[in-house]
Amino acid sequence: MYPQLEEVHGLVRKTAKDFVERRVEPNARRIDQGWYPRELLREMGELGLLAPHAPPEYGGAGLDFRSMVIVVEEVAKASPALATITEVQGSMIVYNLMHYAGQELREKWLQPVARGEKIIAFALSEPCCGSDAFSLETKAERRGGSWVINGTKLWITSGIYADAFLVAARTGPPEEKHKTVTLFLVEKKKCVETTPVTVMGVRGTGTAEVKFHDCEVGEEAVVGGVNGGFKVVLDDLNNGRTCVGAIGLGIAQGAIKEAESYAKRRVAFGTAIINFQVIQQYIASVKAHIEAVRGVVYTAAYYRDKGSDLFPLYAQVAKYLGSRLAVDATRTAMQIMGGFGYSTDSKVEMLYRDAKATEIYEGANEVVLNTLFKLAEKYEA
Numbered sequence: 206m207y208p209q210l211e212e213v214h215g216l217v218r219k220t221a222k223d224f225v226e227r228r229v230e231p232n233a234r235r236i237d238q239g240w241y242p243r244e245l246l247r248e249m250g251e252l253g254l255l256a257p258h259a260p261p262e263y264g265g266a267g268l269d270f271r272s273m274v275i276v277v278e279e280v281a282k283a284s285p286a287l288a289t290i291t292e293v294q295g296s297m298i299v300y301n302l303m304h305y306a307g308q309e310l311r312e313k314w315l316q317p318v319a320r321g322e323k324i325i326a327f328a329l330s331e332p333c334c335g336s337d338a339f340s341l342e343t344k345a346e347r348r349g350g351s352w353v354i355n356g357t358k359l360w361i362t363s364g365i366y367a368d369a370f371l372v373a374a375r376t377g378p379p380e381e382k383h384k385t386v387t388l389f390l391v392e393k394k395k396c397v398e399t400t401p402v403t404v405m406g407v408r409g410t411g412t413a414e415v416k417f418h419d420c421e422v423g424e425e426a427v428v429g430g431v432n433g434g435f436k437v438v439l440d441d442l443n444n445g446r447t448c449v450g451a452i453g454l455g456i457a458q459g460a461i462k463e464a465e466s467y468a469k470r471r472v473a474f475g476t477a478i479i480n481f482q483v484i485q486q487y488i489a490s491v492k493a494h495i496e497a498v499r500g501v502v503y504t505a506a507y508y509r510d511k512g513s514d515l516f517p518l519y520a521q522v523a524k525y526l527g528s529r530l531a532v533d534a535t536r537t538a539m540q541i542m543g544g545f546g547y548s549t550d551s552k553v554e555m556l557y558r559d560a561k562a563t564e565i566y567e568g569a570n571e572v573v574l575n576t577l578f579k580l581a582e583k584y585e586a
């Protein structure tokens with residue numbers, strides 16, 4: 206048992222592992238080929254795996270953020286794409302609505318979202334601005350008692366399939382940057398135009414460009430208060446970044462397991478290649494890094510559950526080290542597997558492509574390091 210975890214987390218892992226073996230592994234390639242796993246999200250919702258941290262009245266399992274992280278890790282071992290959708294929907298969107306939405310939105314959306322019956326996408330990034338998100342150009346203007354939203358979002362996970370979007374929009378002078386950004390819940394209607402974006406990895410996540418043409422919403426659609434978007438986004442990104450660390454942790458385990466099993470079967474120069482010390486050292490080195498990153502990811506989630514002010518620091522460390530681990534481990538795993546690892550028949554080939562996304566989404570690693578640099582200064586031992 207890891208010191209950050211409790212008995213209940215063992216049960217969550219067991220349920221998640223069982224679901225992954227039964228439903229995710231057999232469908233992982235299908236997802237990679239572009240199938241959006243809506244029915245798997247629904248099944249995860251039924252099992253309480255989609256938003257385990259949400260209270261039962263909101264459709265969750267009434268557990269905690271560590272449970273969320275464990276589910277994401279287990280799913281990522283088989284399908285980083287499903288893990289990505291899960292963390293956006295289950296962690297970021299559910300957390301956001303629980304903490305920042307008004308009663309009307311909470312009552313309408315939380316249950317179906319936590320149960321995987323409805324999908325909400327998180328729409329922050331734009332063609333102009335990803336890292337510099339608070340330079341965003343999407344506008345929301347007051348007209349009568351409504352808000353009217355116009356603008357274009359890019360790279361939106363679940364964008365093609367979402368029933369609604371949590372949209373960050375400018376609600377004041379652009380010079381005021383983060384002080385004039387508001388979040389709105391916008392339902393998919395005729396005014397929303399979605400176009401698929403082809404990506405190298407995490408395929409099947411419905412990545413999209415999403416355009417809003419004069420989309421009208423009421424005051425109740427505001428999440429986190431007018432001009433309150435910055436705080437909500439930062440708060441939520443820390444959850445997201447911890448989950449990306451967990452995705453990296455899962456990818457690394459999935460890849461090295463595959464490579465180790467291959468190395469036991471593959472014979473060269475009259476012996477299984479696992480008998481070459483260099484192969485053993487490749488595997489041992491990845492396993493050492495897995496254990497180190499595991500400690501960081503679980504500690505971040507533990508700090509989140511305990512309300513520690515160390516959480517933001519650990520969330521950045523989890524994202525940075527978890528994503529680096531994913532890329533390094535999949536590269537090593539592919540090397541161990543030689544030509545077969547490079548073929549599209551190998552699972553490691555998919556994981557290698559998926560891993561790269563973790564260094565980019567939820568804040569590119571350079572931007573994560575900028576935040577980390579500032580936070581780390583505060584906490585020097």
Ligand SMILES: Cc1cc2nc3c(=O)[nH]c(=O)nc-3n(C[C@H](O)[C@H](O)[C@H](O)COP(=O)(O)OP(=O)(O)OC[C@H]3O[C@@H](n4cnc5c(N)ncnc54)[C@H](O)[C@@H]3O)c2cc1C
Nearest residue numbers: 327328329330334335336360361362566567568569571572
């Ligand atoms: C598969 C995928 C899914 C995604 N899902 C979503 C989603 O659901 N919702 C959403 O809103 N967004 C999503 N994104 C967008 C993602 O968050 C952005 O791609 C990311 O924030 C980087 O922004 P950018 O692509 O505009 O790169 P840019 O901001 O143009 O950055 C380009 C390069 O410049 C570097 N750079 C920029 N500024 C600095 C700086 N100050 N210091 C040092 N280096 C810097 C970056 O680190 C990067 O290396 C997704 C992206 C991908 C690839």
